[in-house]
Amino acid sequence: MDIMQQDKITESFLERVFIMKTINDLFILEGMKDAVVLAGHRGLTRNVQTVNISDTPDVINFLTENQLLLTTGYAFKDDPESFCELIKQMHDLNCSGLVIKISRFFRQLPIEVKLLADELAFPIIDLPTSHTLGEVSRHILNYLNDHKAEQLYYALHVQKEFSNMLIKGYSLGALLEQLGHLLARPALLLNHRGEIIAQSNDFLKESTKEIKREILQKVKEDLPAAREGTAFSIPSREHQSFSTFPVQTKRQYPSMLVIYDSLTLPYPSSQMAIEQAGNVISFTIIKEQAIEENSRLLKNNFFSDLIEMKIHSDEEIFNRSNYYGLQKDMENICVVCTIDAQGETYETLQLYEKKVGELHNTVYDQLEDEIINENLEATLFTKGKYFVMILQFPKYGDEEINRITQFLENAQANFNGDFTLSFGVSHSAPSLKEIPNVYHQAVEAILTGYEHHLKGFVKFYKTKDLEELLKSLPRKDLKALYENTLKSLAYPKSKEEQELVKTIEVYLDAQCEISETSRKLFVHRNTVKYRIEKIEELLNCSLRDPADSLRVRVALVIGSILLEEQEAFK
Template identity: 35%
Template sequence: MKISEILKIPVMKNAKLIAGHNGKDREVFSVNMMDAPDIIDFLKPNELLVTTAFHLKDNPNDLLALIKNMADQQCAGLAIKMKRFLEEIPEACLKYANEKNFPIIELPIEVTLGEVVNQTLSYILDKRTNELLNAIEIHQQFTNHILRGKGLVSLLENLANLIGCPILLLDQHFRMIASSSSVTSSLPEIEEMYTDGFRFFLQPSSYTCFSIISSKRTVSVFPIYTHESNSGCLIVFDAIPFHNPSLVLTIEQATNVISFELMKKNALKQHKRKVQNEFFINFTDGAFQSKEEIVIKAKEFKIRNDQSYFCAAGKLDERKKSLTFTQFHKENERIFEFMEKEADAFPNPVHFFVKGNIGILLFPIQKSWLELHSSIMPFLKELQAKIRSRFQRTVSFGIGSLCQQFLDVKKGYKEALEVLEEEQYSGNQEFIQIHKKKDIYTLLKMIPKEELIDFYEQILTNLSDPADSEKQALLQTLFLFLENHCHISETAKKLFVHRNTVIYRLEKCEELIGKSLKDPEATISLRLAFRIKNLLQL
């Protein structure tokens, strides 16, 4: 309740605002009545003090100190019953109150302070009660709106009409989910709100206002929270004043209903995603009995078999900072969710799947395989840049060869995974590598798996201990040494170590495998062993 409204209640009929006229819009949350020297210690912001100035009757000059302290504490104002103990207010007090826009009210002699306090509090409580009842009514209205299935767009339109401002709803990545029809003219301004700095405007359980530089237009931001903490925000294209609780409550009720609607949609999306992932996992693992069964089930997810595809497998690059299992899972989930939403913006519908810690993007080809370089590669590069900027993580992609139909995607996925793991094993990061057919792999696939494993264990058995970090370092050094045509300097560059370290490691490898790396037959056997390792994912 404002000072100007308080002056209109019956008990304040003959009261006068004698100073701080420009502060009559100050909000009054409560009223305090007290006559004590240490009264300032008991006052709160937005509190109106009603007093007879009894404690100031012997020293009226102390009134200036009281007014200064009240102004500093953001009190609403001071109401003094004149002619009781204080004949007049010093000119210095009136001058300071006018400078600080601090309201001073002169109460008439005929009213008691008890009447002033009781009637003022009664009006404040009545107003708060009406605001709460209105908030409950609006909440019920918005809830019924959603329950009838009218959706978020209609809800935002309703809210925009109630408050008279355009409304925009953004997700946690600051992409537009929905908006009122009146926000169309403001779309060029929205791009400025997609910067990384925008997220710092969101504070828990509060809202804030800021201005868009280009248009100098003020917007108000209301965070939306679900079980996943921040789930986005509601943008109101106007300044929503903090001292207008009725308007603030109306918008906050809308954000509460929106949060429940988003949770419902998220639950449905999670279920759909789980079913899609299970289908893709079963497909790539060969769990289906026939090709016809695969084609029929693929149709359920709008995947056509008579369509060409490129399959890209993405994986987060390793980071120095170790994470717990839960932290690692949540980070992957957040980034994969971001990748999925980015895929929605691709010109052609992209199918997204998750298999363990691998994100799979299935790109349909409309015209020719040249789309790989004209649209798919630029999209993946832009996606890498966005993930690096937003999450401070890097991601790498392996791309399989062109799949003439969906049934060939199983092979395309394995090719993408193969090239992805091969490049990451070599220590490369944030790459996009296309699979190239290798004759050696074709030959190895013709050999029974058991014999390949026997050969691998015979050659690298003393180096292939996953639990031994030292042996793993030796194994990686040996692999890069062979891949770089036995050039020690090039190997050292790839490993970011001194060439003497490489020499030492290679000598250790010779000791463990019992063969000289200068022996051509030994290096051929080692190269084959590493190819078998990649092929069988040993």
């Protein structure tokens, strides 16, 4: 939208600000809000410029066009005929209407007065006795003479109406419909991603389908600006625009209220009124988010039960998993995410814990956003400090691994803050019952990254070989197993003992074949036989026995681990 177009829209809006008010407009004011129209309903569109208060019989001599009369009706309490004559004269003078305290001197409005007022479309309004004529006159005059005060009154009226709807539990859809009605403009409520949460009925019509599509596209093209609140032009509609207003919630980014053609709002609507409605909508969203968090808690409790194997029935596992979006007969991959720690002092760790607590919902929302953006079949849980995603694929191969890697790198790159995210990724498992296994794999992968002092990493789980598993055991246990198995050969000193240990290694590698062992050692077959017999006598075992053979093999691996560590400390 260029500057000239903007100026024209602004001028049009300012012209509307000073349009004369009608009787209908007064019902937002204190006192008038409780008033009741007794007759002449069709005349509520009559204009009002000034107010007069009088109880004299000759009041018609002091009235002017577009003037509203406030009275107790004392002068006509026993004279319906004169009352009717006053109504005719006021109508001929084009007066606005009459506000009367009917219960003060009348039991009810005389029937002939009512019939005449209905016929002339001349409004007669009953003012409750709890409000004085002077008080109501002051409110009306302030309202007529000061458009800013009028907008404030209207904003307070909107705020009160929406607060009552909030208390009564109205849905976001009902709030949007009411806002659209009050502003006489179509309204949308979008989440922080620019997706529709609720909309007024105007946006459900086929005629507004294309406009809605353009609005959503423009918002998503510039989400940061839309979240802050700004005006956008509509490409297909010359001189027309829409505005966004931020709606704060518990999340890092606000939701957005979208008002179509908001720069030319019908008077007395104003941005202030929209903001008041937005505040109530904000509270409603926060209430719904609290309900959502309770549902999330139930989902996380299910995941904890699944990981801790507290669900014993296969049918219950499948049914509850399906309820939370996990399907049977799919490859399941677990991804665990954490916020990387910073610092090691007590103060920095305290600050880290506080910041992590504040970031929890932000990280959860972002991971949810990334899942939606990547169109992945995934369910997000939390367990302790971990954010856990179970990703599902019909098959799992290099293409899926690359897709997961790209997905996680995007999540890291899009994370705004002073902290970084790290991810551990499991192997795949074809059954929902195996989710506990893949969860522990993902946790192990992420812990391995931290053991290597990494930050902001993506680490895939790698199955440990025998040596890695043995290295994770306490050294005293390894040493005891090594010495008890190899006995005097555990620490070979003589050349003969060294030859015997070498013979064990080659003999086991050759699958206990005498000929193959002799060939590799360059010794005679009988020499190998002699050495094997001596070894089995020393170790009190049979190297052809599977159990004894396994025990000796493990002991030899332990020996290489201990020797490696011994060399490292030299």
